[in-house]
Structures are given as structure tokens and as C-alpha cells.
Amino acid sequence: MSTAMNAKIIGSGEETLVLAHGFGTDQSIWDKVLPYLTDHCQVVVFDWCFSGSVKDPDLYDAAKYSTYDAFADDIICLLDEMKLKSSVFVGHSMSGMIGCIASIKDLISSTSSY
Secondary structure: OOOOOOOEEEEOOOOEEEEEOOOOOOHHHHOOOHHHHOOOOEEEEOOOOOOOOOOOHHHOOOOHHHOHHHHHHHHHHHHHHOOOOOOEEEEOOHHHHHHHHHHHHHHHHHHOOO
């Protein structure tokens, strides 16, 4: 998942920020703020499957991604793969709602095992 989404962790620090770009952009939208954030935090950047930066066009399925749920599942899988248990999610545009949905889905799945 992380390779397909061009995901990387930059910087160091105790707090982790996840920066999610909006529709029509890619992770380069964060380039101007990354130097400041990476001085104090560990930062995760990635590209959604619709981004022009993603090299595999087969990753995007219009039917699957017709709702935000599939995007939320993608970010949950990505953060699980990166073994990130706690983070601050910053979502630009549609990614704000995706982050909200992902946090609810993740909370429900983690409490259902109790």
C-alpha cells in the first residue's frame, strides 16, 4: 500500500502528522510547509490513487471510489502498514471528510474486539 501511494515519513519527533492532499493535487502541495513541520514532527505524506503522481492507473476504480469509504479504508490500511498508532490528520479539501470517516471506522473496529 505505501509503495503504491508514494507514501513516505519525513522528519523526526514524538508527534506524527499525516498530511492528506485534496482532489486535483498531490503530496507536493505540502512542499512549502514541510521544512517547518519536519523540524518538530514526524510527517507522513502520500498520494491518493487518483493523483497524477501515482504510476499505476489500475489502482483507481471509479465504482470503488464513488464514496469516501474506500479512501478511508486506504488511509487506515496505510497507517496500519506504517505501524502508526497515534497521529494528527490534516486533510485538505475532501481529505478532511475522509479523515473524519477513517477515524470513526478505526475507532469502531478497534473497540469491536473488546
